[in-house]
Amino acid sequence: EVQLVESGGGLVQPGRSLRLSCAASGFTFDDYAMHWVRQAPGKALEWVSGISWNSGNIDYADSVKGRFAISRDNAKNSLYLQMNSLRAEDTALYYCTREAGAPEGYYYYMDVWGKGTTVTVSS
Amino acid sequence: DIQMTQSPSSLSASVGDRVTITCRASQSISTYLNWYQQKPGKAPKFLIYAASTLQSGVPSRFSGSGSGTEFTLTISSLQPEDFATYYCQQNYRTVRTFGQGTKVEIK
Numbered sequence: 545e546v547q548l549v550e551s552g553g554g555l556v557q558p559g560r561s562l563r564l565s566c567a568a569s570g571f572t573f574d575d576y577a578m579h580w581v582r583q584a585p586g587k588a589l590e591w592v593s594g595i596s597w598n599s600g601n602i603d604y605a606d607s608v609k610g611r612f613a614i615s616r617d618n619a620k621n622s623l624y625l626q627m628n629s630l631r632a633e634d635t636a637l638y639y640c641t642r643e644a645g646a647p648e649g650y651y652y653y654m655d656v657w658g659k660g661t662t663v664t665v666s667s
Numbered sequence: 668d669i670q671m672t673q674s675p676s677s678l679s680a681s682v683g684d685r686v687t688i689t690c691r692a693s694q695s696i697s698t699y700l701n702w703y704q705q706k707p708g709k710a711p712k713f714l715i716y717a718a719s720t721l722q723s724g725v726p727s728r729f730s731g732s733g734s735g736t737e738f739t740l741t742i743s744s745l746q747p748e749d750f751a752t753y754y755c756q757q758n759y760r761t762v763r764t765f766g767q768g769t770k771v772e773i774k
Binding site: 646648 | 711
């Protein structure tokens with residue numbers, strides 16, 4: 545079964561750090577780009593960061609650039625998100641997603657999602 | 668970054684109704700547009716890619732159209748299980764962005 549399981553969320557004070565992990569199983573992890581998407585309570589989905597299969601291409605949303613760092617370990621089938629200088633507005637459910645490519649090429653979509661891990665930033 | 672704007676933000680409809688949701692991009696994205704469905708307390712589910720190609724297993728009452736900056740998601744005959752929030756997302760740029768969502772509620 546194709547599965548993504550996030551962990552590492554919790555309650556953290558503003559300004560502190562947290563590291564999220566995502567364990568992948570049921571597919572060849574290094575065949576896929578991976579992303580983090582978050583959703584604040586009652587709000588829309590917000591793309592946070594993405595990383596190519598070989599870590600050669602990494603992108604961030606402006607809202608987290610310079611504070612968050614995405615990484616992956618293909619040997620461990622794992623994706624990570626190091627979150628530093630956390631703010632109240634980073635409070636959200638963080639989803640790990642797999643990005644697949646269409647058979648015809650050029651089109652990419654997030655076809656597998658984990659259940660998410662909750663990050664709460666509060667003093 | 669490319670901004671994605673959906674309209675309406677919410678709508679009320681009855682079972683059997685035809686429903687159309689619009690998504691506009693701040694610049695041309697050709698057909699690099701995906702649609703997702705999210706039910707309360709659940710992770711999003713991928714529905715459509717390349718603006719109009721249904722993911723395997725997605726009912727044919729769902730359809731997508733558009734190119735450039737304007738796109739639509741249509742549900743031809745709304746079913747009880749379709750009440751959810753729908754999001755568009757562009758994959759034209761590696762910095763991905765989602766629309767703000769459209770909540771489809773029961774009338």
